[in-house]
Structures are given as structure tokens and as C-alpha cells.
Amino acid sequence: MEFVTRPHARNLVRFAEDKLRVVVLSADLTASCEADDFRDTYADRFFSMGMAEQNMVSFAGGLAREGLLPHIHTFAVFICRRAFDQLAMSVAYPNLPVRFCGFLPGITTPGGVTHQATDDLALMRSLPNMTVLECGDATDVESVLDVAHAVSGPVYIRCLRGQVPRLFPVADPMRLGHARVLRHGAGVQGGGADIALLTSGICTEEGIRAAVALRKRGVTVEHLHVSTIKPLVDARIDEALCSAARGVIVLENHSIIGGLGSAVAERMAELGCGRKLVRLGLKDVYAHGASKGYLMRKYGLDSLAAVQAAEELLRDRLHISNEELAALDLAPAGPSVKAEDL
């Protein structure tokens, strides 16, 4: 698998080149959020706002009222927790086109509980007018700004930084309200799979691993990568939820309360699917500072957790080991990621 280095940094410069209304605001995390290339290329459209998220968010609302397109860059956790009221009243209520580029979603940082945005989707989904997007690979990162650009109101984006794997073809960019149906191995899936597996963000790579292993055991899996978390209106998703013979699994890098798992539960209830649902994510707990791999295993956000959820739905033992899943080498020899760099 290919790894792409700092895709957002490059994409932001490309995206903004012919859009002179695009301005970038940063709260002292400019290089950390890959806005440094933009700053160096379009200095007159870059605003250093200091460590002051509340003012930054309301200020962005003012800029947007005058026709600018502010792209706020900081860690997801600081956007959502430190400035929630400002986000709601200065931006979301007036439906202003401010884009919130939130980095370090969930447990993708060893920075610990203060830096881990594990409730951001719950907060952002609850705001009227807000569109919520999440990137799962480099192709998503390279197309998410264009997706947001077509939205007239505010958009919250869970961004990825650094060495980002490419899971999806460059020619197949993210589309608003359009889940990616992932095909694994031989055979055509679709309606009537044993299990529907919905994943988002970094968990999609884990989901692919689990789906491949399950197929080897004869279990059919309808796997969808969801990048538009809100609004969750997609006929592909509805069909997958209601046609999965044994049930639905959601795997996400977020609390099981308020994120994709909750959105799917709400949707299934509304549709009257009558299927079992297993929500995998942080089970109403805070995480702590450690490596991504360690945290994904510890909190059950990985492929093994998805396999175990499938076993639960199938009431069967599939004898898939962590070693087997790891051997499905989807991400070989990528450059080492220095996750400690804040």
C-alpha cells in the first residue's frame, strides 16, 4: 500500500490557489495541522490567531459574514471542546460557511486525553446546520476540501496528517453523502450479505483487514466506508443495514455514544431494520496517552475487535488470530511515523 506524506498540506495550497476567498486561521498549531505550506504560499490570507480558540471561532464567523471562506486549523479536540458555544452561536446558528479542519481525531495521538477528540462527532452532529465529514485515507484528504466547498453552511472535517495510507484510487474522490462500497477479494457482494460492516476514518483500514479474513472463512461482508457522518442519508447505507442477514457492525475511532454508531442505530430504528447492531469504539470511557496501535487494541477499535463482533453476531468461532490479521499486510513498509511530533 502506498503512503502519502502530508497530503493535506499540499492539497490546501492547491485548493486555495484559485479561490481567493479562502483564508486560513490557526491557533498556534500551524505546521502541526499542515497549514504551513499555505501560510508560506499565501501569507496575506493566513491569520495567526494565537492560543485563543473562542475568539478564533467567533472571528471566523465575522469573516464569513463578509464573504470570506475561513478554514480553521487546530486539533479537533480544541475546536469542539474549547469553543463549542462559539461554534454554535457565532457560526452554526447563522449557517456561515466556516470550515473546521480538526486534526488528531480519536486516539490518533499519544498526547493523551487532553489531545484526543473522542466526543467531537457527538458534539458536531448535534449542531443544526453542521455538516460532518471524516477522512479515511489520502484520497479522502485530497478531496475533502472540495466536498466541503460545495456546502453552503459550516462543515466540520476530521482530518488526517503526516503519513497517510492510500486506500482508495485517486480517481475516486470523496463524494458528499456517498459511502464507498468496498469490495474485498473475489465474488460480488451486495444485498444479502451475512454482515454489514460500516467503518469510518482510520478504522476503515482495520475493517478491510477484518472483512478479508472473514471472507476467507466463508462469511460475506458488505463493507461501507462512511465519510459523510452527517447528514447520514445514503441509500447504499440504508440497504446494507436492512439486508444484512446476521446483523450490523460499526467500527469507529470515537465514543460509541454520539458518533457513527449512534447515527446508524438511529437510522436502523427509523427504518425498522430489526437487525442486531454492534457498536465498536470507545465504550463510554476516556483513553490515555500511548501509541495508536496499542490504543486501538486496548479499546477494541481494530480488526480483531471487528472479527470478534462478527463471531458474536454469527454465534460461531471463526478462529481468526491477531497474527493472521496482521499478516494481511495492507500497509507494508511505510515510512516511520513520528506520532510524538505535536
Next chain:
Amino acid sequence: MSTADFGKVAGRSARSTGPAGSGGPDCPTGRSPSGTSGALPDWLAEVGRVALGIRRRVLDHTLRNNGGYLSQACSSADALATLYVRLMKLGQSIAPPVPLPFPGVPGLDNPAYVTGFGYNGPHEPGLDRFFFSPVHYALVLYSTLIEVGRMAPDGLAQFNRDGSSVELIGAEHSPGHEVTAGSLAQCLSQASGVAMARKLKGEPGHNWVFMSDGEFQEGQTFEAIAAMAWHKIDNVTVLVDANAQQCDGAMSKVMAIDPIVDRVRAFGGAAVEVDGHDPQAIVAAASAPVPGKPLVIVLKTDPCRGIPLLAARGEKLHYVRFKSAQEEETFRLFLDRMAGG
């Protein structure tokens, strides 16, 4: 707007030190000054008339409803009158004299939505903008709009009625409002964003923000001042009604934050303190901007000014509700004298 203009940061707009006088095309008062003494300039007499009218309307309304933000009218009437009559360069109101019902919230399914900015005239590059932060003073602002001929007196009949846009605590759809500021201290940040964008577009119009002193307990206010100083957002003037009152009572007992002027200066802003009941002092302060810095004019005000009966209530001034028929009658008699005199 031309996108090509972005990136071109205009220098601070040169503001006239002699703002538009009353009766000019930018100050549609709709009335002629009354009670002028020979020595008073016309605009000063007009400020006096408007300020008296504000206090009278708010007292009248408080009596009718047995409740209202009355002390805020007393403390801020002179400053708001000075802003509308003398300081702000606004166009004629483009909003309906009697406000339309609540237009629904902003959103994709409400494309016809507009804010209440139209009462302050159109948005034009050369015109000023007004941002009202302590929106629990909404009744005072509505009364001001009536006194300066921007809203019909009948508009106040909609105040705090279900389905009305003339809300108790104003939001951006309320007359004279253009941002949603009820969660206090967000207005200055929003206004500074507008002001920055206007600088980028090279618009010469100035931006006026009206605040209350309690908002200087919020950290966001000082984040905003620091950012405005850093980005040299000097096309903003902030008038602060320092009436030393807040919801729990006197600020000296809740959490004293004096001296506001020193605090603002420490964060990089320009600040000056004047008597908030002296229109000439307010105009003089506003006419001495400091290049590269936002100007904060701290108005020392009296929450009982013009209605001294209020002083008998001690520190229960934030929201006035009469405690007895006798107290109400005392205020009613006072209103009759105000109306007559």
C-alpha cells in the same frame, strides 16, 4: 464583491473628527429637536431628546409589563443616543417600520432569512456598521430605534410576544441586531472578524460595538482585544456601558474588574474612560482614534440616571420588577412627570 480585492489590506480609514450632524441625510431622526437652550448645538439637544425618549419608553414598558431591563436604559440611553445621532454614519433604515414576525432560523431551508441589520441602514463600503453585544438591553435598543425614526412606535407592541422578532433578549433577526450575541462576549470577536474583512476589502466604513462591563469578566473579550491589536484591526470603536451592575448585583460584590481601561491597554488596545452621560465627552473620545489599535471607550455610567427613584432598590437593578403597588404607583407618577416635562 471582488475576490481580487482580498489580500490588499487597506490602511485605516480616515475618519472625520466632525461626525455627521443631526438632521443630515445619514441621521434620519424624523423629528426636530425640542427643548433646546440657546447655547446647545442642535445635535446635543437632539441627543438629549432621544435619551429622554429612551428612558421614558423603557419605563413605560416596564410599568405595562411589570418588569424590564430598566436600569440599563438609565445607564446607556445617553451613549446610544450619541451613537445614533452623532457618531455613526448610517444610511436610512431599509427595514419595515413595524418589524415582521420571527423569520425562522437561518439555514438551507430558509433562503429568505435576513438579520435585523436593515434598521441601521444598508451594508455599503462607506457606511458604518453597528454591533450590539449586551442584547438583554434589547428593549433599550428598540426604544432607541423608535426615537431616531428607524422603527415605528407600534413595533414595540411586538416586544416579547410569541412569534415576534422583537425578542426579550435580541438575536440577529431582532431589529437593529446583526449578530447573535446573547451568549455574552462573542459579539466583539464577531465584529472584529467583520472589521478585518472590511479592511481586506478596502472599505472605509467604521465599525461600532456596544458592550457592557460585565462582559470584561469573560476571557474571550481579552482574546479578542489581543487579536485585534496583533492584527491592527483599528476600524473598530467599542463603547462600554460601565454601570458596575450585573445579574447577581453590584460588580464590586460579584467580581470587581476595575480598572477596565488598564486591562484593555495591557492587552494591546487603546482605552479611555469618560462620563457616559456626557455626549460631548463621548464624541471627543471617539474622535481620537489610535492608529493600529482598537479603541475602547469605557463609559462610567449611573444605573439610576434619569430615574433616581431606582436608587431606592439598592443593588436589585439588573431586572426591575416592582415589589408593591405602592412602588409601581411611585414610578407611574414619575413617568407622568417625564412625559410632561
